[in-house]
Amino acid sequence: MNAVTSNGAVAPADRARILWFLPTHGDGRHLGTSVGGRAVDLPYLRQIAQASDALGYFGVLLPTGRSCEDSWVVASALAPLTERLRYLVAVRPGLLSPALAARMTATLDRISGGRLLINVVTGGDPVENAGDGLFLDHDARYEVTREFLRIYKRLLAGEAVTEAGKHLRVEDGKLIFPPHQAGGPPLWFGGSSDAGIAVAAEQVDAYLTWGEPPAQVAEKIARVGAAAARLGRRLSFGIRLHVIVRETEEEAWAAADELIRHLDDATIAKAQAVFARMDSEGQRRMRELHGGGRDRLEVSPNLWAGVGLVRGGAGTALVGSPESVAARIREYQAIGIETFILSGYPHLEEAYRFAELVFPLLDLAHPAGLARAANDGPFGETIANLHRPGAEGARHAAG
Numbered sequence: 152m153n154a155v156t157s158n159g160a161v162a163p164a165d166r167a168r169i170l171w172f173l174p175t176h177g178d179g180r181h182l183g184t185s186v187g188g189r190a191v192d193l194p195y196l197r198q199i200a201q202a203s204d205a206l207g208y209f210g211v212l213l214p215t216g217r218s219c220e221d222s223w224v225v226a227s228a229l230a231p232l233t234e235r236l237r238y239l240v241a242v243r244p245g246l247l248s249p250a251l252a253a254r255m256t257a258t259l260d261r262i263s264g265g266r267l268l269i270n271v272v273t274g275g276d277p278v279e280n281a282g283d284g285l286f287l288d289h290d291a292r293y294e295v296t297r298e299f300l301r302i303y304k305r306l307l308a309g310e311a312v313t314e315a316g317k318h319l320r321v322e323d324g325k326l327i328f329p330p331h332q333a334g335g336p337p338l339w340f341g342g343s344s345d346a347g348i349a350v351a352a353e354q355v356d357a358y359l360t361w362g363e364p365p366a367q368v369a370e371k372i373a374r375v376g377a378a379a380a381r382l383g384r385r386l387s388f389g390i391r392l393h394v395i396v397r398e399t400e401e402e403a404w405a406a407a408d409e410l411i412r413h414l415d416d417a418t419i420a421k422a423q424a425v426f427a428r429m430d431s432e433g434q435r436r437m438r439e440l441h442g443g444g445r446d447r448l449e450v451s452p453n454l455w456a457g458v459g460l461v462r463g464g465a466g467t468a469l470v471g472s473p474e475s476v477a478a479r480i481r482e483y484q485a486i487g488i489e490t491f492i493l494s495g496y497p498h499l500e501e502a503y504r505f506a507e508l509v510f511p512l513l514d515l516a517h518p519a520g521l522a523r524a525a526n527d528g529p530f531g532e533t534i535a536n537l538h539r540p541g542a543e544g545a546r547h548a549a550g
Contacts, residue, residue, distance in 0.1 A: 161487030166516035171203040172494030175220040184413035206506035207519035210237030230263040239268040244299035253306035257330040265331035271340040275431025289430040293346035300354040307335030344432035352378035362392035362467035364451035369486040389490030393468035422461040437466045477512035
C-alpha cells in the first residue's frame with residue numbers, strides 16, 4: 152500500500168514488508184574483531200538466502216562498496232537457487248553509465264523472473280569514491296544521480312533516448328531485451344540531505360532511512376512526502392535496522408553487550424575517524440546518535456546504537472523480547488514506514504530468530520514460512536521416536 156496521501160501527508164502502514172540482509176562484507180558473533188568471525192563465501196550466502204526464502208522474507212538487501220563482494224554477481228549466483236526471494240541490488244550513478252546499468256537491470260530482472268529491486272546509491276565517502284574514479288562533491292553527485300535516473304528509467308520503459316545533461320550524454324540509447332517487470336524494477340533510494348530529498352521526491356518509488364528514533368524518522372519522511380506531493384508524486388517508505396531479539400528483554404540486552412564485548416576504544420576511535428571524513432548527511436545523523444561513546448547507546452526505547460560504533464551506514468538495532476521488538480516496529484508503521492530491511496549477527500541464526508519469534512506478532516504484507524505450508528511433517532525433534540512435538544512442554548514450563 153502507498154504510505155503517502157495525495158496531499159503529501161504520510162499515512163500509517165497497515166502491514167509490514169520485511170527484508171533480510173546478505174552480509175557480503177563479513178559476518179560473525181562479535182563486532183570489531185576476528186574472534187567469532189565467519190567466512191562469508193558463496194555456500195554461506197546461499198544458506199542465508201535459502202533460509203530467508205523458506206522463512207518467508209520478502210527479499211534481501213545486498214550491500215555495495217569496496218568492502219563488499221559485488222552485489223550483481225552475488226545476486227546472479229543466488230537467484231536461481233531461491234524461488235520467491237527478491238534481491239535489492241545497487242546501481243551506482245557516476246560509476247556505471249545509465250545504459251549499461253539498464254541492460255544489467257533488464258537481464259537480472261528477466262533471469263530472476265521479476266525478483267529484482269533496485270537500490271540507487273550515490274555514495275558518501277569521498278576517499279572510496281576517489282578510489283573508484285569518482286571525483287565529484289556531494290551536490291554534484293546528486294546532480295549526476297538525477298540525470299542518470301532520467302535516462303535509466305526511460306530506457307527501462309522501452310524508449311529510445313537521446314539526452315544531453317550537465318554530466319551525462321546519451322545518443323539513441325535503447326534496450327533490445329526488456330525487463331521482466333513492466334517499466335523496470337521499483338527504485339529504492341536513501342538520502343537525508345536537501346539534495347538527496349529532492350532526487351527522491353522527483354525520481355524514485357520508495358524512500359529509505361536508517362534507523363533513527365521514531366520522532367526523527369517522522370520528521371524526515373514528512374519532508375520527503377511533502378516534496379513528492381509538490382511534484383504530484385507519492386512514495387512509500389522503508390527503514391534499515393539491525394535486530395537483536397531473544398525470548399526475554401534480559402537475554403536480548405545481554406546479547407547486545409556480547410556483540411561489542413571485544414571492542415576497544417582505539418578500534419572505535421579509528422572507525423569514527425573514517426565516518427567523520429564522509430560527506431553523507433545520513434552518516435552524520437547516525438554518528439550524532441551516540442557521539443562515538445559507549446555511555447548513551449540506547450537512543451530510544453529498545454533502539455540501540457552500539458552497531459554504529461564501528462559499522463558505517465545502518466548503525467542501530469532494535470533490541471528486546473519479541474513483544475517489545477514488534478511493538479517498536481508497529482510504532483514505525485504508525486508514522487508511515489511500510490518496509491523494514493533488517494539484519495542481525497550472525498545473519499543466518501538471527502534470520503531464524505526474527506522470523507520464528509516476531510513474524511507471528513506482525514501483520515505482514517507477504518506470506519511467512521512458505522516452506523512449512525508444503526511440509527506437514529513434525530517441527531521440532533520427535534519425542535521418543537514416536538510423538539510429534541507440540542506446545543504442551545512450553546505451556547507446562549511456563550506454568
